[in-house]
Amino acid sequence: MTSTIDLFQLSPLPMWIFDVNTRFFLDVNEAAMLLFGYSRKEFLELTVEDLKVREGQPRDKTIEHLILNGLDKETQLLKKKNGERVYTHVVSNPVEFQEKKGELELVTDLTERIESERKMLESSERFNIVSKATSDTIWDWSLTSGSIIWNRGIKGIFGHKNIINHTTTMSWRYDHIHPEDRERVVLKIQEYIDQKIERWQDEYRFMCGNGSYRYVFDRGFVLFDENGSPIRAIGAMEDITRRKEYIKAIEDQNKKFKEIAWIQSHMVRAPLARIMALVDLIKDYGPDNDYNMMLQHLASSAKELDAIIVNIADRTP
Structure with a gap:
């Protein structure tokens, strides 16, 4: 019997025994007194109902949601002597104590976990x-x-x-x-x-x-x-997908502009230079045996220039 009492009193987890008929505490260990802030004498003047948060008192809805949805029915919201709330898991077993029908309860503090x-x-x-x-x-x-x-x-x-x-x-x-x-x-x-x-x-x-x-x-x-x-x-x-797509579209457009600029600076210059040279020849020398040949070169260069301009138009965004 002594060893059983020692296990009860020295347990690191809060434990108590209450009368199932009157609900008054019959005994309580040191861990329970430490957690809830009551002395042994004060505990023995209370019922287990006195530790429970009564209906109508303000509750933390967030924590209540966790209790209802994440924990089991043995989870109880209790209160300390100073009014602070404690979220606990309570396991009960029937016992005989001082010739009375009692209930032994082991209490685990879940407050830190729930918080x-x-x-x-x-x-x-x-x-x-x-x-x-x-x-x-x-x-x-x-x-x-x-x-x-x-x-x-x-x-x-x-x-x-x-x-x-x-x-x-x-x-x-x-x-x-x-x-x-x-x-x-x-x-x-x-x-x-x-x-x-x-x-x-x-x-x-x-x-x-x-x-x-x-x-x-x-x-x-x-x-x-x-x-x-x-x-x-x-x-x-x-x-940022849209932004990246927009930037890529601008980069593709700039690439086309660079291609157009290259065409304008290189490909257009060659036929245009020939046209200008042929015009000078016709103006300076007048009709002769080479006149028709120069006209043919002039027409050919004009067609080449026209094709380049069409190509530029097709590349323009």
């Missing part, structure tokens, strides 16, 4: 709010776990409908960079992290859900802890 999940959920919600005001795809990369949380842009802009909870791995992201761009981009990201450079940006082609590629302008900001170790990177990926 962490709440922050992730709020972070995702912030991404979605930002996505309504920008065409960028926002991403949040945990450098410790390797996971990336995306906003709605990864599905809406790039068509990756099968991503679960807007979360992927960094390997997934690297795999969707065009093979011709991948090594350059990956090495640059790693170089910036290794050299503790906070801001990074690059342009590359990113695969969409349908297998096609779009050009993106990607930039990020790396966060470091107090020891200088990288822990997180936050950034935005902008679809």
Whole structure:
């Protein structure tokens, strides 16, 4: 019996026993007193219902959502002596204590875990709010776990409908960079992290859900802890495909203009020079035996010049 009592009292997890008929606490261990802030005497004057958050009291809807959708029915929202709320997982077993029918409960504090999940959920919600005001795809990369949380842009802009909870791995992201761009981009990201450079940006082609590629302008900001170790990177990926296509169209047009300029400066000059020379000959020498031949050369050069002009017209955008 002594060893059982010792296990109860010295357990690092909060434990208590209550009367199933009156609901008053019959015994409580040190861990429970430490967590909830009550002395043993105060505990024994309370019922288990006194620790529960009553209906009508304000609740954190975000955390309640997590409890309802991500945890089981044994999750309970309790309150400390100072009013602070504690999210717990409670496991019960019937026991006989002091000749009374009791219930032994083991309590696990889930507050830290739920707070962490709440922050992730709020972070995702912030991404979605930002996505309504920008065409960028926002991403949040945990450098410790390797996971990336995306906003709605990864599905809406790039068509990756099968991503679960807007979360992927960094390997997934690297795999969707065009093979011709991948090594350059990956090495640059790693170089910036290794050299503790906070801001990074690059342009590359990113695969969409349908297998096609779009050009993106990607930039990020790396966060470091107090020891200088990288822990997180936050950034935005902008679809610049239209801009790249527009620039290419201008470059193609400039190429045609250069070809036209070359034709004008080289090909046009030759027949034009012959025409001018023939005109001078006809003017200076007048009709003779070579007159008809000069007219033929003049007509031939004129036709050549006309063909060049037609060619230039066809090349003009």
